[in-house]
Amino acid sequence: MNWIWLHKFASPPHAYRLAGQLTPWFGWPAFLLIVTGLYGGLVLAPADYQQGDAFRILYVHAPSAWMSMFIYGTMAVAAAIGLIWRIKLAHGVAAASASVGAWFTLLALATGSIWGKPMWGTWWVWDARLTSELIQLFLYAGLIALRASIEDRDRADRAAAVLAIVGVVNLPIIHYSVYWWNTLHQGATITKLGKPSITGDMLWPLLVMMVGFTLYYGAVLMTRLRAEILRRERDASWLRTELAV
């Protein structure tokens, strides 16, 4: 049943217009939220009692780290839909997500290690969460590399889809094993120190930032989608009428 609805929704002309209409509805709120979030985080929120202002990078770090996982999930689901019901649009979503996700992961890593310098006195420690974030970056890298290595777009889509699904099955295993590994060598203590005990007026900018980032992702997705549709529907008749306007 539901996939009939899916097909209808995913009919290129419909999706193209919808994406076009939605873009601003994602874009502007994302912009506003991120601005307020940053303002709240960098200016309004009180300095952390033990970390001083260093902790403020959390407002970029945590949301991007969170996005890195959220996007991988979305991508895997989209890939599965595309693979099973042969809906190219879903592949479009997956394709668009991969690079965005990779960038957020990179951002989490970068901000994290910038944070680590004052906190732990070194740019990098093999803390469980950091390590699993790093492995996640590798997963993204693999996906992007695979996609880019295959010329035929259709094949690239489906190959990447298989990989994304395999990856999402493994993700929990990876996270679990890394934590287990880290707690074995009492390295975990590191993360204990310096985690700010988040109070209310520290928390709301964080949440605002998270919502902002998510919306931003939505906006990017929509624009990337339209590009994908344009590329895939090349000489479709509806496009000619659509673009003639």
Next chain:
Amino acid sequence: MQAYNFAGLSARDLHVWRGERPVLRGLSVDAAAGDCIHVAGPNGSGKTTLLRVLAGLLTPEQGSVHWNGRPISADREAYSAALSYLGHSDGLKPEFTARENLAFEVGLRRRLDAPAIDAALACVALTESRDQPARSLSAGQRRRLAMARVMLTGVPLWILDEPFTNLDHAGVERLSEVIAEHLDAGGAVLIAAHQTPAIPRHAARRLEIG
């Protein structure tokens, strides 16, 4: 000679894109028992593409391929088991001898014994180089070996992409005769070729594309 019974192959309104450009747009084919279809067309017109779609190696953007009335996607295994495909590449293991190549590749599909293999090799005149690794066979000898594989599978539907390439006169005649016998037995054959194949006792139906 065994007689096959099958309703036949029918492809409806196939659309296939390769890269940025449409190769097949709305093409239809039908092949019943005893049919020999000659797929003709200039270089790059889409013969190989069509044959690969019919063999189920390539899924068309649009359109459907039916075997005995059922879409081939419904039961890939059953369909594959009913056809034998010979592409531009011979599909031989360079390290294996002629005999081993047949033993393994045909063995996957049906039980067969050494005599059957040697008979097939004799039929394509490869008897004296049957224990030579395929790597060291000449282009034409390799093509003959690939053809022997098709013969041995004993399936109703043959899909041959330029099977006469690299064959000498004797080879061409031998192959035509083999195809004729397959048709006599009630099999169906699709042949992509630039010259009209001269099949004894049978007239090839010409399918012009591009």
Next chain:
Amino acid sequence: MQAYNFAGLSARDLHVWRGERPVLRGLSVDAAAGDCIHVAGPNGSGKTTLLRVLAGLLTPEQGSVHWNGRPISADREAYSAALSYLGHSDGLKPEFTARENLAFEVGLRRRLDAPAIDAALACVALTESRDQPARSLSAGQRRRLAMARVMLTGVPLWILDEPFTNLDHAGVERLSEVIAEHLDAGGAVLIAAHQTPAIPRHAARRLEIG
């Protein structure tokens, strides 16, 4: 059209063994300016082997190949620079486009500019797929591209192993015409083929082996 001047190719009493068995035993060939030699013989008779020996890719157990009176082993580079070889395999980079394939492979031998390349591509009717990676070209299109490479090198001696494979009628005629022009210009051509090539204005001398 440039005129070549060269004394010619002459191979004396070639003996070549492949594996356990002799393929060429005491064979001799001579090719002077304007000669078109058709190497004929059944599958596995040794055509490819002979051509590879003449191209200097294979060293015979016995016998010698002379170019302009000097043994080719004396100065490999000079000899290689004077010949162009087309084997069973097309020798194209799958990931390079048609244009790039020519630019690099021919570029190694002589200076040439984009117009020259496009002209050659137009000559083999590949103009509209000239920016397509060779991998995605059809079998015949690949053969045409390989042929364009031979044309562009502008060397006196062409050694072609079944150049007409996979070509459609138009392609065969085009190629024959190209060969004819090369002969007019005083070049020499050796062709291995199963059908006698119909070269306009020139009679191919038949060399039967095996």
Next chain:
Amino acid sequence: MDRTGTADAIWLMYRRDLLLAFRHWDQVAQPVVFFAMVTTLFPLALSPELGELRQLAGGVLWVAALLAALLGLEFLFRADHADGTLEQILLSGQPLALLAIAKGVAHWTICGLPLVLVSPLLAIGLGVPMEALCTVMLSLALGTGILSALGAIGAALTLGLRRGSMLISLLVLPLAMPALIFGARAIDMAIYGDVARGPLLLLAAMLVLALTLAPVAVAAALRISAE
């Protein structure tokens, strides 16, 4: 004419790949030699300041095995793809997932098993005590199995692409890291005399999971790559 039973087909495919491998018997030795080299290489590169190797044994053995197994992977399907026999296999009318298992197992027999068999020697070379050797072998046996399964997916996906081996590593290494962690850990525990049941059980669980999921993924990937 009677069709070949699925069981026979699987067995045939297995024999075929083994035969192909032994045609170049030297190649069968390669993963082992590579394994041995990396293991011996590593101590050479270490600074003399370091205490005894023993603490590193687990990690070194596993990293070496991981890489040795990875290098072999590319050849799981590539040759078949290049010479067109893969198409014939796809069209053989046998269930592809099962044939994939056959090929995977064959690959393990060629690349994985030998590693397991020589590992005790190298382990001793790294100063691993006798009583830990069977844990070493067990953890590597499970690990190489997981690798062959995961690797098969990578190999099938990267079929016919340039730089296959490199790309495969990129796809497979992240997925294989859990196995690495537990495997190396199991050896460490054994070296320090504890019972390594926990990690080993986890490895076994991963292997089961991989064996159930991989064939389907591989079959799908092969169909995609053959287009």
Next chain:
Amino acid sequence: MDRTGTADAIWLMYRRDLLLAFRHWDQVAQPVVFFAMVTTLFPLALSPELGELRQLAGGVLWVAALLAALLGLEFLFRADHADGTLEQILLSGQPLALLAIAKGVAHWTICGLPLVLVSPLLAIGLGVPMEALCTVMLSLALGTGILSALGAIGAALTLGLRRGSMLISLLVLPLAMPALIFGARAIDMAIYGDVARGPLLLLAAMLVLALTLAPVAVAAALRISAE
């Protein structure tokens, strides 16, 4: 019609190989990512303590770089061999040894140089102090150069064999051992604050030697493999 000058031919060959590599930008990134992954494997397999890792840093970095460089090697000639372009190159009438150099240098630009450039990041990850970073880069620069030269020989010899990548490793690794030892040593010394002139000079000497001998050997090997 004027023949291409040797210099032009070399330059063209160099550009050709670069273009082939950059045809997919990601493939240039692959050795780097592989390098990064292998480096991550060790902490996972050994221990997350930076203190302990620091002692291993030199060895780990070098082994990882060695393997990354090796993996790329296979593609130096194999693709050309497979699609028949190698024959065309042999017949191009240009001095083969020089073309070989061009290909070797191109390979280093693609596989070696990026490793050198990212090595500081990974070194930091392994707890290498800032002031040792330039030694790290220098030793790896020399090392990857040596590897490309040695590797080219291996690649040419193993041309057309299945399992090329693995066989190459087996041929090249022993030859590369000295480089590995001195390179890793240099890094260790730098980590402990000494000046690493000695090992570095030795590395430089090895590089010069390799660069003079390799091209001839490669040319010979290529002719053999092409028959």
